[in-house]
Amino acid sequence: MLGVIAGILPLLMPFSADQGECIRVNEIPPIPSVAREEYLTEYGITPIIKTEVKEKVVYKERVMxxxxxxxxxxxxxVKDISKKEYEAPKKKADVKETPKQVTKTEPKKEEQTVSKQYQNYEFTAYSHEPSEAQSHRYNxxxxxxxxxxxxxxxxxxxxxxxxVNPSVIPYGSILSVSVNGQSFKGIALDTGxxxxxxxxxxxxxxxxxxxxMTFGVQQGNVSYVRKGW
Structure with a gap:
């Protein structure tokens, strides 16, 4: 046994005296493990060991x-699922839904102008006096x-x-009135x-x-501030 080891020791030397070349560790011929470790220790050689690790990923789903x-x-x-099934819910969660823009609707304002177009009307006047209004009919x-x-x-x-004539101007309408040199807002509440x-x-x-009587018949114009109630 010693003769065999002595015969191969020159081949295991890290340097060749004849050629002056470095002998790599992986080029050392295989020898019994104990003798190999002693040789490597003696010459301070650290072997390079390649380790390949394969990891298997298992995807599971828990149902409660x-x-x-x-x-x-x-x-x-608990059951095994594919990678595609595992990633599907995750991708769905990553997609953020764009919030819908909510358009605020301003509340209807009584003074909001419906139309700025003025219309010409003939104006007369009637009395608020009880005798003229025939108040006895209304207690x-x-x-x-x-x-x-x-x-x-x-x-x-x-x-x-x-x-007003309600078939022309609906009851409850608010009108911007210009007549007899005056401008005011009126509301359509009556007829005759x-x-x-x-x-x-x-x-x-x-x-x-x-x-x-003094008012007589005047020409004026109106525009809607609000049409109807």
């Missing part, structure tokens, strides 16, 4: 069954055709009271026989008969 009433977990199952109160009690004022909610027979006339409620 919950009692609808008690909310307690009844059963749990002593002056009530408009739309049922509004205007006994104490020729204004309703700050608007001048107008008598003379107004119903005309499509281009508006009657303005005034304080008394003298004012109505």
């Amino acid at each position: 069954y919950v009692d609808r009433d008690t909310k307690e977990t009844v059963k749990t199952e 002593g109160k002056i009530v408009t055709a739309t049922g509004k009690d205007v006994t104490d004022s020729i204004y309703y909610q700050g608007y001048r009271i107008l008598a 026989g003379a107004i119903m027979s005309r499509s281009n006339r508006i009657d303005l409620m005034v304080t008394d008969t003298n004012e109505a």
